[in-house]
Amino acid sequence: MEKEQRNKLLALGMKIREQALKAVQAADSGHIGGSFSEADILAVLYFDKMNIDPKNPREEERDRFVLSKGHASPALYATLALRGYFPVEELKTFRNVDSDLSGHVEMTKVRGVDMSAGSLGQGLSAAVGMAVSAQMYKKSYRVYAMVGDGEIQEGQIWEAVMAAGNYKLDNLMLFVDNNNLQIDGTVEEVMSPYPIDDKFKAFNWNVICIDGHNPDAIADAVEHAKACKGKPTVAIAKTVKGKGVSFMENNVNWHGKTPDSEQYEQAFKEIRERIEELEV
Amino acid sequence: MGEIISTREAYGRALCEYGENPDIVAFDADLTICTMSCYFAEKYPERFRNAGIAEANMIGMSAGVAATGKIVFCHTFAMFAAGRGYDQIRNSVAYPGLNVKIVGTHAGLSVGEDGATHQCIEDLSLMRTIPGMVVINPCDADETRAAVKAMIEYKGPCYLRLGRSGVENVTSSFEGYDFQIGKGITLKEGTDVTIIATGLMVQIALEAAEFLQEKGIVARVIDMHTIKPIDKDIIVKAAKETGAIVTTEEHNIIGGLGATVAEVLGETCPVPLIRHGVEDIFGHSGTAQALMVKYGLTKEKLVEKAELAISMKK
Numbered sequence: 301m302e303k304e305q306r307n308k309l310l311a312l313g314m315k316i317r318e319q320a321l322k323a324v325q326a327a328d329s330g331h332i333g334g335s336f337s338e339a340d341i342l343a344v345l346y347f348d349k350m351n352i353d354p355k356n357p358r359e360e361e362r363d364r365f366v367l368s369k370g371h372a373s374p375a376l377y378a379t380l381a382l383r384g385y386f387p388v389e390e391l392k393t394f395r396n397v398d399s400d401l402s403g404h405v406e407m408t409k410v411r412g413v414d415m416s417a418g419s420l421g422q423g424l425s426a427a428v429g430m431a432v433s434a435q436m437y438k439k440s441y442r443v444y445a446m447v448g449d450g451e452i453q454e455g456q457i458w459e460a461v462m463a464a465g466n467y468k469l470d471n472l473m474l475f476v477d478n479n480n481l482q483i484d485g486t487v488e489e490v491m492s493p494y495p496i497d498d499k500f501k502a503f504n505w506n507v508i509c510i511d512g513h514n515p516d517a518i519a520d521a522v523e524h525a526k527a528c529k530g531k532p533t534v535a536i537a538k539t540v541k542g543k544g545v546s547f548m549e550n551n552v553n554w555h556g557k558t559p560d561s562e563q564y565e566q567a568f569k570e571i572r573e574r575i576e577e578l579e580v
Numbered sequence: 581m582g583e584i585i586s587t588r589e590a591y592g593r594a595l596c597e598y599g600e601n602p603d604i605v606a607f608d609a610d611l612t613i614c615t616m617s618c619y620f621a622e623k624y625p626e627r628f629r630n631a632g633i634a635e636a637n638m639i640g641m642s643a644g645v646a647a648t649g650k651i652v653f654c655h656t657f658a659m660f661a662a663g664r665g666y667d668q669i670r671n672s673v674a675y676p677g678l679n680v681k682i683v684g685t686h687a688g689l690s691v692g693e694d695g696a697t698h699q700c701i702e703d704l705s706l707m708r709t710i711p712g713m714v715v716i717n718p719c720d721a722d723e724t725r726a727a728v729k730a731m732i733e734y735k736g737p738c739y740l741r742l743g744r745s746g747v748e749n750v751t752s753s754f755e756g757y758d759f760q761i762g763k764g765i766t767l768k769e770g771t772d773v774t775i776i777a778t779g780l781m782v783q784i785a786l787e788a789a790e791f792l793q794e795k796g797i798v799a800r801v802i803d804m805h806t807i808k809p810i811d812k813d814i815i816v817k818a819a820k821e822t823g824a825i826v827t828t829e830e831h832n833i834i835g836g837l838g839a840t841v842a843e844v845l846g847e848t849c850p851v852p853l854i855r856h857g858v859e860d861i862f863g864h865s866g867t868a869q870a871l872m873v874k875y876g877l878t879k880e881k882l883v884e885k886a887e888l889a890i891s892m893k894k
Contacts, residue, residue: 316857362650364647406676408676408677414647419672422636422671425638425641426647428637428642430645430648432629436605436645455635456636459637463637463641467629479681
């Protein structure tokens with residue numbers, strides 16, 4: 301990847317964080333940590349890799365994305381707004397009683413959202429279903445999904461993983477947002493899912509371990525997945541919860557907590573500075 | 581006497597018949613030869629997938645396929661659909677309003693020997709409290725076939741309750757029988773009391789009405805194949821014209837048909853109502869017939885309930 305493209309995608313990752321944080325600020329509620337850890341993957345998918353058209357969000361041949369960790373909606377809504385599915389100003393209505401932007405991602409109301417999710421463990425099954433449909437009807441679209449590393453404690457995830465391996469869904473790519481934190485602590489403390497890679501291998505998946513904040517690694521993984529035949533691909537993406545804001549990084553308190561006004565100011569300042577650095 | 585055939589068998593044939601529609605996709609959770617999705621699976625293997633013994637994922641995959649514009653039928657026993665899959669049905673299917681038809685077979689006590697773990701007596705209740713769900717409980721083969729056709733034409737989530745045991749085909753003999761989702765059917769006119777029945781209790785209600793007739797009591801019998809949306813008009817009309825109602829169902833008396841009718845009557849036209857069904861108790865192993873007797877799902881008990889309802893009239 302050219303440096304210019306890399307910096308553009310990194311800047312987009314930061315802009316997603318900026319808009320996600322504005323949404324959470326307006327609502328005084330929402331999930332920042334998991335939004336920030338997934339932001340760079342969303343930037344690469346929506347601004348580089350996915351075959352989509354914001355003007356035709358229901359186009360039958362489009363690639364799909366399912367955010368199974370549906371609580372990390374601020375980042376997905378911000379991504380969709382920045383990509384042109386709906387005005388960025390709408391993000392300020394996040395979680396408002398009269399808004400279409402619910403706390404967890406919602407497909408019937410929000411342009412560009414391919415599947416509603418929120419009850420953890422369910423989105424991956426829907427993504428597998430979309431991939432099955434493409435396989436049955438010989439469609440060429442690809443399906444992307446994202447789960448949290450805490451979310452994979454849900455048994456249904458492994459039912460879906462088993463099915464995707466069994467059906468040989470090479471049109472399916474999953475990202476595990478491996479930020480290592482969940483509400484009650486580190487994932488090891490609460491209920492260790494490790495080793496994650498061996499589990500997927502055992503279910504006949506193509507497994508790639510990447511840095512989830514490196515656009516080159518994310519983009520390469522997507523191409524690697526496209527080239528892999530007869531198996532679904534999982535990219536276990538090492539990420540940092542709260543990535544992009546110094547005092548939020550790797551701090552479990554920022555799963556669902558909202559900052560105070562001083563902290564908002566500091567966070568927006570750090571994000572802005574980084575965007576300016578990247579856009580020089 | 582009509583042909584004896586289970587609703588699951590009739591269902592399997594109907595899905596196969598209507599399965600020529602290229603938009604229909606089916607899943608099953610390792611029970612194809614029990615739910616009778618096997619006929620569709622054999623004829624249209626390219627549009628069928630076995631999900632294995634993993635119902636939560638099957639329902640989620642069904643939602644995903646439906647999100648690509650298809651009509652999805654997914655099958656398992658009622659217990660593992662409405663019970664185990666409740667959260668998936670609620671959040672992945674019903675909340676996004678996806679076109680998934682959940683087919684729960686082997687419902688109620690008439691599963692028989694498998695016993696309480698497999699005898700779902702709560703599914704009508706669980707499914708009907710989910711916003712936007714359509715809940716259908718046909719009584720015989722012809723009604724099941726009509727229900728499948730109607731479900732394909734209806735766009736949105738549906739739950740279809742089916743039984744394991746053979747039941748007599750009764751609806752086809754009624755002139756002008758017309759199946760519409762949300763419309764109850766008056767199978768017998770009456771003035772003294774109304775029996776509102778669903779599923780295999782419809783046949784027992786018809787028998788009970790004959791029994792009552794011999795005693796000089798003229799009972800109306802309504803086949804309430806759709807639990808949701810409930811046909812309020814037919815209930816209110818029956819309440820006004822007969823003054824007493826008995827509901828009968830192979831389901832817990834809490835939450836199912838009886839509860840639904842009670843809600844309608846309470847808010848519109850309160851008259852004496854007796855709920856006949858499983859009285860908030862788990863099932864047991866035994867033959868279907870023995871269980872129906874043990875739990876009082878008989879025409880004799882239903883007659884008693886009808887007489888009780890009449891005695892409560894002011």
